[in-house]
Amino acid sequence: MRNVCMIVSFDGTAYYGFQTQPGGNTIQDHIEEGLHDLTGEKLKVLGSGRTDAGVHARRQIFNFHTESLIPIERWCMALNGRLPDDIVVTHAFEVPLGFHARHSAKQKTYRYCINANQFPDLFQRHTQLHHPGKLHVLSMREALTSLVGTHDFTSFASRHSTKVNHVRTIYHAEIQLDTSMCRPGEPRDQGLITLYITGNGFLQHMVRIIVGTLLQVGEGKKKPSELQTILEAKDRAKAGPTAESKGLMLWDVLYDFTEEFPSPKEHSL
Amino acid sequence: MRNVCMIVSFDGTAYYGFQTQPGGNTIQDHIEEGLHDLTGEKLKVLGSGRTDAGVHARRQIFNFHTESLIPIERWCMALNGRLPDDIVVTHAFEVPLGFHARHSAKQKTYRYCINANQFPDLFQRHTQLHHPGKLHVLSMREALTSLVGTHDFTSFASRHSTKVNHVRTIYHAEIQLDTSMCRPGEPRDQGLITLYITGNGFLQHMVRIIVGTLLQVGEGKKKPSELQTILEAKDRAKAGPTAESKGLMLWDVLYDFTEEFPSPKEHSL
CATH class of the missing domain: 3.30.70.660 (Pseudouridine synthase I, catalytic domain, C-terminal subdomain)
Known part of the structure; x- marks a missing residue:
């Protein structure tokens, strides 16, 4: 089990905010779909917090736990290929298992x-x-x-x-x-x-x-x-x-x- | 008769270029429709040149001849109210009748x-x-x-x-x-x-x-x-x-x- 942390930028114009909503069409939904396609796992993404519909992010942080063995330097390119062009992940790090994008944020x-x-x-x-x-x-x-x-x-x-x-x-x-x-x-x-x-x-x-x-x-x-x-x-x-x-x-x-x-x-x- | 010259910025993403095309949906079409709505005249807009579909402009110049008596300082605000939000006119000048946005460009x-x-x-x-x-x-x-x-x-x-x-x-x-x-x-x-x-x-x-x-x-x-x-x-x-x-x-x-x-x-x- 690994804990992977990523930085994502998004243009929020077309979305109902970062966090999953019953109506769908959120940044988190797209990231989770991309990760599912990439790893075959049903992963749960933890964001540093919500953002409102229409709000943008230069650097939003999220993390997820995965069994995938994909080398850390490959994650961004692989995930970006599975995301719409108004959502771009720019950094990926392997972090300690206890890291939590929301709880650990200062x-x-x-x-x-x-x-x-x-x-x-x-x-x-x-x-x-x-x-x-x-x-x-x-x-x-x-x-x-x-x-x-x-x-x-x-x-x-x-x-x-x-x-x-x-x-x-x-x-x-x-x-x-x-x-x-x-x-x-x-x-x-x-x-x-x-x-x-x-x-x-x-x-x-x-x-x-x-x-x-x-x-x-x-x-x-x-x-x-x-x-x-x-x-x-x-x-x-x-x-x-x-x-x-x-x-x-x-x-x-x-x-x-x-x-x-x-x-x-x-x-x- | 007056000759009015304007500066327009546009995001060309959604358009088939500046100049009127048989298929429509050009910057010129939108400007001419806006001017028609504003003045009641069927005006012909002269651009400094064409731009290709998808090309943008920070400062494109056009002029047109009009009988309208609208004061020159009112044209931008009045026309912008009749344009989509990816086309914005930012300056209007009254120019000599012989001025031609394409021929006069150096x-x-x-x-x-x-x-x-x-x-x-x-x-x-x-x-x-x-x-x-x-x-x-x-x-x-x-x-x-x-x-x-x-x-x-x-x-x-x-x-x-x-x-x-x-x-x-x-x-x-x-x-x-x-x-x-x-x-x-x-x-x-x-x-x-x-x-x-x-x-x-x-x-x-x-x-x-x-x-x-x-x-x-x-x-x-x-x-x-x-x-x-x-x-x-x-x-x-x-x-x-x-x-x-x-x-x-x-x-x-x-x-x-x-x-x-x-x-x-x-x-x-």
């Missing part, structure tokens, strides 16, 4: 992209929310600081969250503004506003509700100081709407590494 | 992207040719130098070219290698190889045949010095295959500007 980073130019960037239209109209980025940054640290994030979780404990820790959050794609001399173009947020875990819809609330701050509909009040209310109704899934991407998942489970790169998988 | 630049990493970049899968396996970039650059200047490009034109004269001038051509997307320490990843090529005009399939031939040079199947021989042969059979259209993008079209027809930016439209 940190996750998500990215959310908002295109605040007058017109969308059509080559990025599936991975950016288009928001024509200026946003006050400094206010959004100020609001964001209230969320860093350990808090009960009930106000920023879906009412359908199945978790008992809504306390999570945000280690780092920042908003970048990139004006390189603005048309020269065009005052209606503001640039690309990108949020990176890293925490020990995220509740259902949490990043999207944070973004929906930050958009209201950027539009002047909420003050940056209200984020503190919203957190304390522990009431989903106090926060902003859930931002569209297409702007969201699971950027990275971090694990603690040991000599037994060495990292291929700077302690990130 | 230079065109095309870009061709080859992803030479082991696995494709799935978020760029519609705009990059995936070529796993190393390419000898220095040889490709050496080969490319033979094409710069004024030559008869019959060997690099489709056999179906309707042009009588196949002499064209390439002003500039370069190949860039970007390794930023390579996986650290992964010897099978080479990076992104991008060709930019600027000339006074391009024959049907010309850039794609140049790329197909350069790929053979990069693979060691042809020597860089053979490009000279291929040019002199004036025989399509001597050049390489026509590279896939999805890696190609019309990057820019340049015009001579006068005081009458001022440039919004550095003498490029």
Whole structure:
């Protein structure tokens, strides 16, 4: 028995999220079908977590236990040949039997992209929310600081969250503004506003509700100081709407590494 | 009567090229339908040139004559509301009546992207040719130098070219290698190889045949010095295959500007 861990990127546009759903058409379903075709085994894939329908991943991590003797360097090529072209596995490692992609994960980073130019960037239209109209980025940054640290994030979780404990820790959050794609001399173009947020875990819809609330701050509909009040209310109704899934991407998942489970790169998988 | 010039970007994946075809489903068809809906006029759009099915454009230029009195700053927003989300107009200018997007064009630049990493970049899968396996970039650059200047490009034109004269001038051509997307320490990843090529005009399939031939040079199947021989042969059979259209993008079209027809930016439209 071996425990194989892989990194997968996917364009989530066409899928109902990572994790298997009764309706089918998930990333996990495609990976499990590909692995079944490859190994003949009915394998159960464990992801580092769910992603919502339409959300993308640069680096999602999963693992599975297998009796297959396929050499580790062959797994990616063999599995990619059995996956649609919007799902690509890029790394495979053999890990200790006890490794569990979800339980062993220490940190996750998500990215959310908002295109605040007058017109969308059509080559990025599936991975950016288009928001024509200026946003006050400094206010959004100020609001964001209230969320860093350990808090009960009930106000920023879906009412359908199945978790008992809504306390999570945000280690780092920042908003970048990139004006390189603005048309020269065009005052209606503001640039690309990108949020990176890293925490020990995220509740259902949490990043999207944070973004929906930050958009209201950027539009002047909420003050940056209200984020503190919203957190304390522990009431989903106090926060902003859930931002569209297409702007969201699971950027990275971090694990603690040991000599037994060495990292291929700077302690990130 | 006014002459309106616009810049359009499009993802060509779903279309049979820019110019109207008997089978329909072209960029021009969608623009003309949008303009008809907007103005009530049956307008004829003049593009700076054709593009093949599946080829993209960052900046394609077209113009049309209209009786409409819509203010120039309203055209983009109004037309975008009538276009599918993979076609976006980004600039509109009123130009002298004699301006003709094709006849007035002085230079065109095309870009061709080859992803030479082991696995494709799935978020760029519609705009990059995936070529796993190393390419000898220095040889490709050496080969490319033979094409710069004024030559008869019959060997690099489709056999179906309707042009009588196949002499064209390439002003500039370069190949860039970007390794930023390579996986650290992964010897099978080479990076992104991008060709930019600027000339006074391009024959049907010309850039794609140049790329197909350069790929053979990069693979060691042809020597860089053979490009000279291929040019002199004036025989399509001597050049390489026509590279896939999805890696190609019309990057820019340049015009001579006068005081009458001022440039919004550095003498490029």
